[in-house]
Amino acid sequence: MDMRRISIVIALACGVWLTAAVTTAAAAPCLVVTLTGAGGGPPNFGGLAGPGTLVRYGDDSDNCGAMRLQFDAGRATSIRLSQVGVSPGQLNAIFFTHMHSDHADGFADIMQLRWHFNPKGPKLDVVCSADAVSPVGFTISCSRLAAHIADAYLQSGEIAQRLSEDKSRPPGGPAELARVVAFEPKNEPQVVWSSGDVKVSAIRSAHMPGHASYRVDTPAGSVVIGGDAGNDAFAPPRASSTSEQVEKLAMGADVIVHSTIHPVMAPDKGSGMPPPFYFRQSTASDLGAMAKRAGAKHLMLTHLIPPIGAERQGPWKIPGGPLTEADYRKAAETGGFTGNIVVGTDLASVRLPAK
Numbered sequence: 001m002d003m004r005r006i007s008i009v010i011a012l013a014c015g016v017w018l019t020a021a022v023t024t025a026a027a028a029p030c031l032v033v034t035l036t037g038a039g040g041g042p043p044n045f046g047g048l049a050g051p052g053t054l055v056r057y058g059d060d061s062d063n064c065g066a067m068r069l070q071f072d073a074g075r076a077t078s079i080r081l082s083q084v085g086v087s088p089g090q091l092n093a094i095f096f097t098h099m100h101s102d103h104a105d106g107f108a109d110i111m112q113l114r115w116h117f118n119p120k121g122p123k124l125d126v127v128c129s130a131d132a133v134s135p136v137g138f139t140i141s142c143s144r145l146a147a148h149i150a151d152a153y154l155q156s157g158e159i160a161q162r163l164s165e166d167k168s169r170p171p172g173g174p175a176e177l178a179r180v181v182a183f184e185p186k187n188e189p190q191v192v193w194s195s196g197d198v199k200v201s202a203i204r205s206a207h208m209p210g211h212a213s214y215r216v217d218t219p220a221g222s223v224v225i226g227g228d229a230g231n232d233a234f235a236p237p238r239a240s241s242t243s244e245q246v247e248k249l250a251m252g253a254d255v256i257v258h259s260t261i262h263p264v265m266a267p268d269k270g271s272g273m274p275p276p277f278y279f280r281q282s283t284a285s286d287l288g289a290m291a292k293r294a295g296a297k298h299l300m301l302t303h304l305i306p307p308i309g310a311e312r313q314g315p316w317k318i319p320g321g322p323l324t325e326a327d328y329r330k331a332a333e334t335g336g337f338t339g340n341i342v343v344g345t346d347l348a349s350v351r352l353p354a355k
């Protein structure tokens, strides 16, 4: 090898090293938390999608998009996902906080789209509480929801018709593409799902049988998804409307995403909302106090009851008239939280680290 060739080899080697160094520097891990729906409860209002949160993790080179985890899937979840460029086939896992239909209405749509466009898999991990029997006798079952997710379309003949067009689709329909990962919710955090650098823990929380709250830990930061958690004591006297278990889960977390009720809906203020419905949610002011105690940097209030600007919450009136974004912000600040408050709207996002 002559000197000219040697210097070319050295130059190439340096080039490779430089490229590698630049790639390493640019590939800082990042996390994006996006509300796929900020609607709260079964009523529709103002085009808000049903409750759900998308957590994306990756690095700068993939726009934080290597992993996509969906928590709850209310109405129109797939539409909101499409607005951030995520297709149902790209979800790595879906987690359910509980089985109220407003948190699951969009699941059938997601599974149908996966069956339609990603028939060869992989199966979607559906992570949720094991069957929970209520004291009054009924059973809440995420695994049965998943197993029967497309029964209406099997019955209508639609699945058979689509199958005749593409025989690579699993013959049993969309349910065949769900892999349920059920866990028994406990009073201490337990890891229920992990992949690479990403770990998801769950804890038992109260709202309805089988309710669980989640925490995602990644090298870029952590986020807690409380769902509709409330205090185990369903009515006063109690120290807070928030869940002690969720607070334990949230200790040191960067972001808390939580369903919220405004204190104006309290039974003594004249909304007419039945006390049990009010008391099974966490108030914005108590969430502010919990976020402060947990040391969170961001509090994302979602599933707002009532929605901003609404004259009514379903059949119930809003004492003093429609609420504003500032009303929710003020309530959370009353609790003492001085970090970043996001009053939830569809597609509101927090990125870690901030850009």
Ligand SMILES: [Zn+2]
Residues within 6 Å of the ligand: 040, 041, 051, 100, 102, 103, 228, 259, 303
């Ligand atoms: Zn809810």
